[in-house]
Amino acid sequence: MNIKAYWSGVALGQTLSALTRSEVEEMCTVWRASPHSARCTWTQANNKWEWSTACGEMLVLTVGGPEADGGPEADGIRFCQWCGLPVQEVKAKS
Numbered sequence: 200m201n202i203k204a205y206w207s208g209v210a211l212g213q214t215l216s217a218l219t220r221s222e223v224e225e226m227c228t229v230w231r232a233s234p235h236s237a238r239c240t241w242t243q244a245n246n247k248w249e250w251s252t253a254c255g256e257m258l259v260l261t262v263g264g265p266e267a268d269g270g271p272e273a274d275g276i277r278f279c280q281w282c283g284l285p286v287q288e289v290k291a292k293s
Contacts, residue, residue: 238287239279241271245291254282 218226240253250271251257260274271277271286279286 239282239284240287240289241279242289243270243291247291252279252281254279256281
């Protein structure tokens with residue numbers, strides 16, 4: 200089962216109620232067994248603009264700019280838009 204595909208479907212308007220009970224149970228089993236089951240860690244690159252996610256995605260955050268110490272939290276991002284887990288940010292070392 201591809202848990203990422205489930206959450207992408209949810210983001211596109213599919214609701215969890217459209218899934219069968221067995222699909223939800225399987226999704227929860229996969230989610231709990233994943234290495235980042237509690238949070239999706241977003242790690243800031245040295246250029247301060249780019250962030251890579253524990254679920255394998257990459258994005259650029261420009262709101263406020265790197266000098267404003269921006270990031271997912273500063274931009275109001277609480278959940279990963281790809282896997283649906285709460286975001287935990289790891290800033291680049293200065």
